[in-house]
Amino acid sequence: xxxxxxxxxxxxxxxxxxxxxxxxxxxATVSELVRCFDLTQPTISSHLKVLxxxxxxxxxxxxxxxxxxxxxxxxxxxxxxxxxxxxxxEENYARLDQVLERLKNxxxxxxx
Amino acid sequence: MKPMDEFSTPTPTTIxxxxxxxxxxxxxxxxxxxxELIKQWMTGPPDHSLPVCEIDFRVGGKARYVWKNxxxxxxxxxxxxxxxxxxxxxxxxxxxxWPEGSSTVTxxxxxxxxxxxxxxxxxxxxxxxxxxxxxxxxxxxxxxxxETLDRLLANRRS
Numbered sequence: 001x002x003x004x005x006x007x008x009x010x011x012x013x014x015x016x017x018x019x020x021x022x023x024x025x026x027x028a029t030v031s032e033l034v035r036c037f038d039l040t041q042p043t044i045s046s047h048l049k050v051l052x053x054x055x056x057x058x059x060x061x062x063x064x065x066x067x068x069x070x071x072x073x074x075x076x077x078x079x080x081x082x083x084x085x086x087x088x089x090e091e092n093y094a095r096l097d098q099v100l101e102r103l104k105n106x107x108x109x110x111x112x
Numbered sequence: 113m114k115p116m117d118e119f120s121t122p123t124p125t126t127i128x129x130x131x132x133x134x135x136x137x138x139x140x141x142x143x144x145x146x147x148e149l150i151k152q153w154m155t156g157p158p159d160h161s162l163p164v165c166e167i168d169f170r171v172g173g174k175a176r177y178v179w180k181n182x183x184x185x186x187x188x189x190x191x192x193x194x195x196x197x198x199x200x201x202x203x204x205x206x207x208x209x210w211p212e213g214s215s216t217v218t219x220x221x222x223x224x225x226x227x228x229x230x231x232x233x234x235x236x237x238x239x240x241x242x243x244x245x246x247x248x249x250x251x252x253x254x255x256x257x258x259e260t261l262d263r264l265l266a267n268r269r270s
Binding site: 012082084085086087088089090091092093094095096097098099100101103104107 | 113114115116119121127129131133134135139140142143149152153154155156157158236
């Protein structure tokens, strides 16, 4: 699976998006996230694994804890994908402008 | 190229696109539902064509699109959930091999003085997931990440 697909899959889950939202405000340890979301430690850990594989977060090691940090690069990939999507729509609609011009000429022109 | 009126992410799982066309609603509507017209414009990225566009335009009906370029082929299946003539089309989209990215798309048409504005909302998650997503604290927490996206989009397209 492409990294971008992993990013989108990672963000398709509401709990993981809330974790990303929490980490957007600063790093947090697993136990802080457990308290924050009222979920069990294994549940939080499994979500963090998915987020880490997607490149959205990274985890360092400080003494016995593993603080989690948001990685902007993962969101950059998503932003790039949105940019591509936007280009496709812009180009499609530029062509649709032309199709509509032709249709207008047909409907306004003399009937056969 | 004529700019879009809007390209935004109003919620973390929604993309909204607004675009105006210098044509009456009846023509814009036709251009969205007649395969021979759709094939002329919905061709996607440069160098692609849309050789397959089959549409069973009724509620519960399906549509099949296949885009092609020399190296690549991508198919998508849609199903119509709601049709209000000259006003609104709601359909689901599932791209081949990417079920996680399935979406519900609402296209609304409004005519003002011979010009037609369409609004497309692409919703990337089902209702259950959306309800969970909208729990207290979610939007506030996510706003920061989405500001990053907004900046990226603004930079890319300004």
